[in-house]
Amino acid sequence: MKKLLVTGASGFLGYNLCQYAQQNWQVYGTFYSHQININNVKSVKVDVTNFIDLQEIFNEIKPDAGIHLAAASKPNYCQNNPEDAYKINVTASLNIAQLCADLNIPCVFTSTDLVFDGLNSPYKETDLVSPISYYGEQKVKAEQGMLEIYPKTVICRMPLMFGIPSPYGESFIQFFLKTFREGKALSLFTDEYRTPVSGLTAAKGLLLALETLEGDILHLGGKERVSRYEFGCLMAEIFDFSQDLITPCLQKDVTMSAPRSPDTSLDSSKAFKLGYNTLSIKEELEQLKGKI
Known part of the structure; x- marks a missing residue:
């Protein structure tokens, strides 16, 4: 089985993605402070903001693909702690892009619908970003920086998600x-x-993006x-x-x-045409x- 490296495995989306992806991939899920146990998923402790530590993990695992979920995803936290949030939301993302580029492997990054100001919905992938919070701004910087470092990166903008929680998310x-x-x-x-969509539906969408796209932006919202x-x-x-x-x-x-x-x-019609079923x-x- 091919190896898939998933960052942020202990979070809500990471937990759902790891459980679904392990059906067809050998999944390696990273965590920083909260290790989780999922059958057939190998947990890897790493600080994704530390390039050297992350590089060692990439060299050791030699993944065939990467999906980067790890983030400071609470807007209020990011607004109150912009420097700490920047390290995980931007610095770590650029690290991932560089390491995926070095291996020339598929790379998917989860961004957010909050890159938009909410005044002109529904939003297509081609609409100009217009964030109004630090969280949204940081995700935009990560999107742009990752595509600049590694043009094959696929940006998936995620909606509000719900479903089965992880022990820590x-x-x-x-x-x-x-x-x-x-x-x-x-x-x-x-x-x-x-x-909104469920965590399971979002996980299916991320793997669809990983397997079908290269150097693109995709919206994975519901209908x-x-x-x-x-x-x-x-x-x-x-x-x-x-x-x-x-x-x-x-x-x-x-x-x-x-x-x-x-x-x-x-507006996720582009994803629906690819086979994204919600x-x-x-x-x-x-x-x-x-x-x-």
């Missing part, structure tokens, strides 16, 4: 479920829109544009909780460290019922 619906199960009120935005409030109501219905627990609120009324884009819905949000949630 949850998706946003874990908080929703906890709140529902405790019978507490859940306030959700009616004015923030995304095109439905929904608000947090709409998502929460659908989730309550499927998981048999009262929708009375959900209170609508406005994003613009909540003060946060990082500015929030109102609508970063992605279920409806209702179908995704129904499949998750009983598993989370």
Whole structure:
């Protein structure tokens, strides 16, 4: 089996990707502080911001492909800790690009829908980036820097994701479920829109990109544009909780460290034409019922 190196294996998306990819790849998943155990996946401790350490891992494993997921992905953290976030979001990404270039292997990088300001959705791959937070800005710098260093890099812009959590990385619906199960009120935005997919669907999209593209940008959003409030109501219905627990609120009324884009819905028709298959949000949630 060919060797796939996945950075950030202990995070939410990394956990889902490693489990799915190991069906057809010998997967090596990197971690820094939280090692996870997944059948048939080899854990590798490394500081991806340290080029020498990372180079040693590449030389030892000699991967046939790489998918770079490791990131400081919480916008508020990045806004409050821009220098630390830059090291993981930009420096590490450029390191990965250089090492994949040295081996001339396929390289996929996960960016974000938050490279857009949310004023002109749905966004295609050809639309100009317009980040309004440090997180979005750092992802743009990583996108551009990686393509400059290694033009064969594939940039995958990811939407809001949900699903089965890793032991160290949850998706946003874990908080929703906890709140529902405790019978507490859940306030959700009616004015923030995304095109969500499950972690499993996203993992399938990343491998599709790895296997079919070279030197390109791909959006891996879902087919439905929904608000947090709409998502929460659908989730309550499927998981048999009262929708009375959900209170609508406005994003613009909540003060946060990082500015929030109102609508970063992605146009993923390019991915759909490649064979990226996304279920409806209702179908995704129904499949998750009983598993989370």
